[in-house]
Amino acid sequence: VIEIIQAPMAGVQLADLAIAVSDAGGLGSLPCAMLTPDQLHGELAKLGPRPVNLNFFCHPPPTPDPVRERAWRLRLGVDPDATLAVPSRNPFDQTAFEIVLAHKPTVVSFHFGLPAAPFVEGLKRAGIAVWSSATSVDEARYLDAHGCDAIIAQGFEAGGHRGTFLGPDQQVGTFALLPRIVDAVRARVIAAGGIADARGVRAARALGASAVQIGTAYLSCPEARISDAHRAALRSSTETVITNVYTGRVARGIPNAFVIDVGPMSELAPAFPLASVAVSALRAQDPALGPFWAGQHRRVHSLSAADLTAELAG
Numbered sequence: 001v002i003e004i005i006q007a008p009m010a011g012v013q014l015a016d017l018a019i020a021v022s023d024a025g026g027l028g029s030l031p032c033a034m035l036t037p038d039q040l041h042g043e044l045a046k047l048g049p050r051p052v053n054l055n056f057f058c059h060p061p062p063t064p065d066p067v068r069e070r071a072w073r074l075r076l077g078v079d080p081d082a083t084l085a086v087p088s089r090n091p092f093d094q095t096a097f098e099i100v101l102a103h104k105p106t107v108v109s110f111h112f113g114l115p116a117a118p119f120v121e122g123l124k125r126a127g128i129a130v131w132s133s134a135t136s137v138d139e140a141r142y143l144d145a146h147g148c149d150a151i152i153a154q155g156f157e158a159g160g161h162r163g164t165f166l167g168p169d170q171q172v173g174t175f176a177l178l179p180r181i182v183d184a185v186r187a188r189v190i191a192a193g194g195i196a197d198a199r200g201v202r203a204a205r206a207l208g209a210s211a212v213q214i215g216t217a218y219l220s221c222p223e224a225r226i227s228d229a230h231r232a233a234l235r236s237s238t239e240t241v242i243t244n245v246y247t248g249r250v251a252r253g254i255p256n257a258f259v260i261d262v263g264p265m266s267e268l269a270p271a272f273p274l275a276s277v278a279v280s281a282l283r284a285q286d287p288a289l290g291p292f293w294a295g296q297h298r299r300v301h302s303l304s305a306a307d308l309t310a311e312l313a314g
């Protein structure tokens, strides 16, 4: 049987979704990029010893650029002199490493490359599988050479942030990227992007995937903690765009007035994740601002996460 992995989705889910999926025979994921160490401890306590994938970002910390920050705030209509909260997306670090080693999850997966080699080696030595996303064959080869046990082939269809970490984004679709990566690496390959039902799972398997990682289809489940505005957008809109206006990095979501007005791509956006600081100040006043992350295959349903997992495993 092919493994069904519920994609980690920072900002829209906590341990309850992962628990439902793992208890239904899939692999649940907990996105940790936006959690404080205290919040992470709390979610890990809920998970207990069941299998889980803990997911972290490992972007290079940005260099603050006050001139750019000011231009961005003025573009958004945010007071350029206001003191705003620090960005809530942090890269994997020593604190996270120690929390992870103490919990011993089945898998730790990364987005935007890999952390420093001693972290990767330490996780593997502890018997934890290390995975990361690749959006090109070059990235897959890099991850294979740097010790990844599995490579998530993330196609252009995928919802949320693109994991691209080795310059220019080649924008390859899942079913073109997947067989090319399968042929290029020794590690096992997981397909992600545009897979939302058992047909898609079978297709990914036929192309050499050993598992599938599914995000957008789980957004319709009651366990997903998305805003009413996000849920309504998933129901009513069929369009998605690639935009950098929420965080400074490209991600796929449903366009709303904010995305269309400021982007979808803006050269003013500060480096990831600094663009999110001013946007968060605006979001606090208006939940319809988004982001409404979603992939190109928008399957809207009313299944629980357990029922969706069972159906996908078909």
Ligand SMILES: Cc1cc2nc3c(=O)[nH]c(=O)nc-3n(C[C@H](O)[C@H](O)[C@H](O)COP(=O)(O)O)c2cc1C
Pocket (backbone or CB within 6 Å): 007, 008, 009, 010, 012, 031, 033, 055, 110, 111, 133, 154, 157, 158, 159, 160, 161, 192, 193, 194, 195, 213, 214, 215, 216, 217, 293, 294, 295, 296, 297
């Ligand atoms: C709302 C949302 C949030 C996401 N957040 C993360 C994240 O925190 N970490 C990560 O590795 N991938 C994240 N992704 C990307 C997924 O891991 C996966 O690549 C994608 O959902 C697969 O495509 P699909 O949405 O068409 O199923 C996110 C995707 C969505 C839809």
